[in-house]
Amino acid sequence: MIYLDHNATTPTHPGVLEAMIPYFSESFYNPSSMYQNAHHNREVIEKSREIIASFLNAKPDEIIFTSGGTESDNFAIKGVAYSNRNKGNHIITSTIEHPAVLNTCKYLEKQGFLVDYIPVDEYGIIDLDALEEAIREDTILITIMHANNEVGSIQPLSEIGAITRSKGIYFHTDAVQSVGKIPVNVEELGVDLLALSGHKLYGPKGVGVLYIRSGTKITPLIHGGSQESDIRAGTENVPSIIGLGKACEIAQNGLKENASRLRELSDYFWKGISGNIEDVFVNGHPDKRLPGTLNVCFKYAEGEAVLLNLDVLGIAASSGSACSSGENEPSHVLLALDICPALAQCSVRFSLGNDNTCKEIDKVVEVLPGIVKRLRDMSPIDIDPEKCG
Numbered sequence: 001m002i003y004l005d006h007n008a009t010t011p012t013h014p015g016v017l018e019a020m021i022p023y024f025s026e027s028f029y030n031p032s033s034m035y036q037n038a039h040h041n042r043e044v045i046e047k048s049r050e051i052i053a054s055f056l057n058a059k060p061d062e063i064i065f066t067s068g069g070t071e072s073d074n075f076a077i078k079g080v081a082y083s084n085r086n087k088g089n090h091i092i093t094s095t096i097e098h099p100a101v102l103n104t105c106k107y108l109e110k111q112g113f114l115v116d117y118i119p120v121d122e123y124g125i126i127d128l129d130a131l132e133e134a135i136r137e138d139t140i141l142i143t144i145m146h147a148n149n150e151v152g153s154i155q156p157l158s159e160i161g162a163i164t165r166s167k168g169i170y171f172h173t174d175a176v177q178s179v180g181k182i183p184v185n186v187e188e189l190g191v192d193l194l195a196l197s198g199h200k201l202y203g204p205k206g207v208g209v210l211y212i213r214s215g216t217k218i219t220p221l222i223h224g225g226s227q228e229s230d231i232r233a234g235t236e237n238v239p240s241i242i243g244l245g246k247a248c249e250i251a252q253n254g255l256k257e258n259a260s261r262l263r264e265l266s267d268y269f270w271k272g273i274s275g276n277i278e279d280v281f282v283n284g285h286p287d288k289r290l291p292g293t294l295n296v297c298f299k300y301a302e303g304e305a306v307l308l309n310l311d312v313l314g315i316a317a318s319s320g321s322a323c324s325s326g327e328n329e330p331s332h333v334l335l336a337l338d339i340c341p342a343l344a345q346c347s348v349r350f351s352l353g354n355d356n357t358c359k360e361i362d363k364v365v366e367v368l369p370g371i372v373k374r375l376r377d378m379s380p381i382d383i384d385p386e387k388c389g
């Protein structure tokens with residue numbers, strides 16, 4: 001199989017798996033228990049917390065383990081909204097967020113919070129003027145993703161961080177797609193809360209982190225025991241926490257090298273596609289983009305059909321967020337980039353990973369022109385030039 005869907009999930013790194021295994025077997029103890037073996041598990045959890053903190057340039061006590069990106073986003077947004085309601089009930093986000101943010105905001109709207117959804121430009125970059133204009137006296141939280149999962153566009157977080165700091169507004173970022181792919185430094189970005197997820201950076205599924213800057217007022221969502229500084233209850237998922245620490249360590253060591261290799265590989269891929277197929281374009285920013293994300297519009301060819309044809313040949317890609325694929329609606333992200341529904345329907349997301357090779361890309365480039373031609377000949381998507389520009 002040629003796997004080109006790393007934004008959906010990544011294979012667990014063998015080093016991560018190896019680090020986790022003992023904590024399923026001989027070292028299965030509850031880290032809160034009194035005996036020495038359990039103390040060891042407490043120590044390794046704290047070591048993992050330190051590794052992750054150093055990776056993000058945070059302090060260890062600002063790292064809270066969760067069940068993944070979705071929980072971290074929910075915790076950040078609802079937690080800050082609930083505990084700061086006395087200051088205001090206005091939240092700002094963007095139109096291209098992941099459903100973990102968008103649907104949390106929609107839920108809060110039903111509870112009386114007011115949410116503004118800031119538009120992006122044709123490249124998927126947030127409109128900073130619109131963001132500044134949307135800020136009000138009662139704005140308590142701005143939540144803008146770091147890098148988009150569908151088109152890879154990287155947002156100007158430091159600029160937003162400077163605005164939120166000057167106005168005393170909390171700033172959360174969903175960094176699920178950026179951590180492990182590009183540098184993420186909470187001080188440089190000026191964020192107060194940051195969500196990450198293990199399975200997007202060659203770690204295990206079902207584990208994540210919410211970075212919470214010291215002093216942030218936040219209400220817990222999960223009540224129970226006193227784990228995670230009393231703000232996220234539940235017996236720690238020891239193997240996954242160890243695995244996440246290891247994944248961050250590996251990512252930190254290879255960050256620069258992997259990023260430049262992935263950038264070269266996706267440029268190589270794009271050259272292969274655009275050199276062999278007519279009427280194709282990249283969705284998203286030409287360079288302010290995650291190095292391995294290549295979202296391509298094959299004009300007149302149905303994206304889902306391209307994917308099915310690739311799947312038959314053992315090539316895995318996707319049409320957008322894994323959570324919404326299969327819904328058959330045009331991607332809300334592509335529509336937000338002002339791409340018309342028909343062109344959005346012709347788009348495919350390739351997301352390359354650290355193990356992909358030029359040889360694999362060559363194989364995909366070899367089969368893609370035939371697939372696209374067949375689909376265009378058989379059942380072309382009607383593109384209305386009036387509506388689609």
Ligand SMILES: Cc1ncc(COP(=O)(O)O)c(C=O)c1O
Nearest residue numbers: 068069070098100149176177197
């Ligand atoms: C940008 C973004 N945020 C949040 C999530 C959800 O993370 P998790 O799968 O760990 O719940 C995803 C996963 O696709 C994502 O891409």
